[in-house]
Amino acid sequence: MEEATAFVPGHLAGFSGVHRADDPTAAGAAGGGIVVSDGVRVTVGPTEESDLVVELNGEPVGFGAVSRVLKALRVPGARVEAETPLEPGTGFGVTGAFALGTALAANAAFGRALSEDELVTVAHGAEVHPLRLEPGAPAHNRIDGIPERCRVEYLVLDGPAELDAELPPPEESELRSGAAGRALSAVVQEPTLPVLMRASRRFSREADLLTESAREVVETVNRSGGEAAVAAGGPTVFALGSALSDAGYEAERTEVDVAGARMAE
Template sequence: MEFAQAFSPGHVTGLFSIHESDNPLASGSLGAGFCLSEGMTSSVEFHHGSEDLFILNSETSLELPVSRNVVKHFFRRVGQKRKSFFTIRHSTRLPVGCGFGTSGAGALSLSLALNALYGNPLSFLEAATLAHVVEVELKTGLGTVIGETFGGFEIREAPGAPGVGRLANFSYDKDLNAVFLVYGPLSTSTVLKSPSIKDRINLAGATLRQELQNDPSVEKFLRLSQEFTYQSGLLPNRLLGVVEALARSEITASMLMFGDGLFTLVPSARLEQTLSAFRLFRGAGNVFSCLIDPEGGHVTDVH
């Protein structure tokens, strides 16, 4: 085999609480979110250069620490010595760094592709766990990978890597659409360095997650995600005004965690109306929609 490719859905978190541990396998978050039909496709193939070549959306990049560490962790985990270098390509149509789980999706899809290229020395869950560990160690994610591993809507009931943490999926209509208004990235490091903000996040996240567990549904998830947006104190004033204006059009919108933008969920019959409402506030931002991914990360090609 000379080439392998895998896909991981993007992921949106509606509410969460942070659970850190000295053991990356046990670190993670509790909360709830959903996977997107859009995501990250990663391919890996051998090449004869003197170092690995990383390409993101057709642009060569030297600054992809998550991908570099996935490769390093893979060979350490399987106990093999590297005999060649790779060309690794990542492609996504999602905005990077804006709360769509693209870092986790890149880690998961690359780990699955590397594993397939070498004849699957790791199980599916072991390859997914490797991606989670890289995300935790680099502080680029906590609960994204476990959600992206299984797809659909999930409630994360116990923190940790896939196979260590625990989640429960809940049902949704197949014509459900996620609609987004995105202005750009939002720095998480500054936000999460504040003990008072972390305390508010954890209190709100734990309370609202328990409420969702008692009666899981898409409608309740959306309402509680908006409540989390308010209670956590994370919502910038600009987004607050948009949320309130959309509410007057009977659209329940919540903040992307973490991105400078909003999301909602609507059936296909209301999609165009909702897109039009979001476009009223677009400015220099981006408005788009996609479906829900039911499958999670998976290998798409090996040859």
């Protein structure tokens, strides 16, 4: 057995509803966002003993989703090393990307011979959190996309959100799901990036997710003629093109990723 490496792009969800189910592969979210070229690179290989060693950017971490993926793939022990410029808990889906990258790389390293859909299902069931028209893993959901590419800027405003947090209470879930459904309907009717951004801004207002600092940045960018929104999963404002820079903010730069999760060199 040799080590293998996979890359999973980050995902900035502009809107996301909550769907509960007893089966974790049927649970999840329906929503939409932007897949970006900044992501998580995961390398998996065997260890001398049946130990599990998990590191993120060279530091030991305890992501339960990673161990659940390896257990589902019947990997007794492995060394899992992930590298990313993204901070977990800031709205880029780092834990989900870590789980999917682990599934892809472990499948190759340990010769499990599973299909992409099967591996996505494993990762989804281990870490239940494109344009996702229906919630759940591939056997349950429907996914579509907007065929556009552009530069994306982002600005992390506050500290990271709590990782592995519980789902919001039912009343909050209902509020978010209703707002996400309306946002998704708008994008399905007119699948363009500007409409996605407007739908994301409407979602954050209706779901009561806007902090004062996020609201100020979004409104400043919009007054400057740009398109900005706040990520549904963390304290990050993202914008199309150079809108954040044009409005005077020192933002990070990336771009839309169209290749998706994949094996890497």
